[in-house]
Amino acid sequence: MVVKEKVLVVYPFYAHYRGPIINSLLNNDKYEYYFIGGNATPKRYSSLKLHDFNNDARFNIVENLWLFNYFLIQFSVLKYINKYNVDKVIFLADWKYISYWFYVLYCRYRGIKCFFWSHGLLNEKRTVNNFLKFQFHKLFNGGAVYSMRSKKIMLKLGYTKKIWVVNNSLDFCKQKDTLNNTLNSKNLKDTSKYKPYIIFTGRLIKERNLELLFEALKHLKALNVHLNVVILGSGPHEDNLKNYSKDLGIMDNTFFKGSCYDENLLCNFFINSEMCVFPGPIGLSIIHSMTYGVPVITNDNLDLQKPEIEALKDGYNGFLFKDGDYKDLSRVIFEFYNLNQEEKKKMKHNCQVTIEHNYTPEFQRSVFNQMLNS
Numbered sequence: 001m002v003v004k005e006k007v008l009v010v011y012p013f014y015a016h017y018r019g020p021i022i023n024s025l026l027n028n029d030k031y032e033y034y035f036i037g038g039n040a041t042p043k044r045y046s047s048l049k050l051h052d053f054n055n056d057a058r059f060n061i062v063e064n065l066w067l068f069n070y071f072l073i074q075f076s077v078l079k080y081i082n083k084y085n086v087d088k089v090i091f092l093a094d095w096k097y098i099s100y101w102f103y104v105l106y107c108r109y110r111g112i113k114c115f116f117w118s119h120g121l122l123n124e125k126r127t128v129n130n131f132l133k134f135q136f137h138k139l140f141n142g143g144a145v146y147s148m149r150s151k152k153i154m155l156k157l158g159y160t161k162k163i164w165v166v167n168n169s170l171d172f173c174k175q176k177d178t179l180n181n182t183l184n185s186k187n188l189k190d191t192s193k194y195k196p197y198i199i200f201t202g203r204l205i206k207e208r209n210l211e212l213l214f215e216a217l218k219h220l221k222a223l224n225v226h227l228n229v230v231i232l233g234s235g236p237h238e239d240n241l242k243n244y245s246k247d248l249g250i251m252d253n254t255f256f257k258g259s260c261y262d263e264n265l266l267c268n269f270f271i272n273s274e275m276c277v278f279p280g281p282i283g284l285s286i287i288h289s290m291t292y293g294v295p296v297i298t299n300d301n302l303d304l305q306k307p308e309i310e311a312l313k314d315g316y317n318g319f320l321f322k323d324g325d326y327k328d329l330s331r332v333i334f335e336f337y338n339l340n341q342e343e344k345k346k347m348k349h350n351c352q353v354t355i356e357h358n359y360t361p362e363f364q365r366s367v368f369n370q371m372l373n374s
Contacts, residue, residue: 004032005087011037012072016049020171024361034084038064072097093118095136104139116143120150123303144371146307166367168308172360175291178267189268194255197228199273201285204235208280211244215326218248228253232260270294275336281305287359290351297332299323317350
């Protein structure tokens with residue numbers, strides 16, 4: 001019988017979208033994974049749905065103490081490091097998780113290898129945040145980041161240990177099955193009253209800059225190009241956005257549908273849309289959209305973008321517009337909307353190929369295997 005190495009994954013909390021990668025790691029024939037996380041989230045994530053481990057014996061809930069909404073002290077981690085006699089530990093590495101500094105140093109003292117799983121550095125700015133982030137990552141034996149850009153920045157700034165690019169993922173298999181069933185009319189729902197429409201999915205917060213999309217729609221309307229937008233999501237900025245669309249005179253073109261976790265409904269809204277537009281920094285929404293073959297339009301400010309932006313290749317499976325410029329956004333929307341059907345079909349194919357090859361839980365698991373084997 002092969003004895004599996006024991007690996008502990010330490011997170012402050014596990015969002016619902018982490019479920020597929022967690023299940024992929026659990027179904028690993030070489031490593032035996034255990035998970036630690038808390039149920040207490042900071043206020044800025046108070047509406048976030050958490051992953052349900054269904055009382056899995058390999059998941060342990062610990063106490064989280066949040067200070068000033070960003071700094072974390074997480075208790076009892078040492079207890080489980082010792083209880084399971086783990087060989088390696090993977091931490092969600094954020095220097096603001098204060099107790100993690102101590103836990104990593106403890107593991108180094110014990111000879112237990114520690115790896116980070118993090119965004120790494122997203123830009124080269126000389127800030128206190130970047131300095132502390134870099135110093136914290138130096139404590140590890142190496143680790144995985146979400147983007148090649150982050151890896152290149154860290155290496156350029158002198159990081160000497162091995163870094164892997166793990167990308168990010170959603171539930172690719174479920175979404176692929178949902179798509180096939182929908183296309184076979186098993187779950188087909190009528191979205192004709194919204195057509196032609198742009199789709200946006202995500203929490204409604206100021207940083208998403210949806211006002212820019214509304215301004216672009218008004219500009220297009222003045223040019224006799226009539227498009228609607230379906231917004232799937234809710235959040236603290238929702239009322240402001242509704243008022244803004246009313247002030248611009250496009251309230252009849254904006255449909256706020258609220259939060260949605262029904263994948264069949266999400267699939268229908270995606271595949272019947274013209275495109276996905278995300279004016280602010282985009283994260284997993286780009287993976288979601290491209291899985292269903294829907295090209296994405298977002299801004300070109302890579303210093304502020306999330307790592308998932310690397311999935312987008314301008315003109316191949318989506319488009320970039322000048323950050324903060326609603327006229328350029330309207331130009332890009334207009335150009336894509338007027339592509340012929342063959343060009344749109346090719347772009348749809350490019351979206352799905354991109355995700356299938358590089359942004360699935362299975363891809364991530366293979367990267368973690370490489371990292372742990374090192």
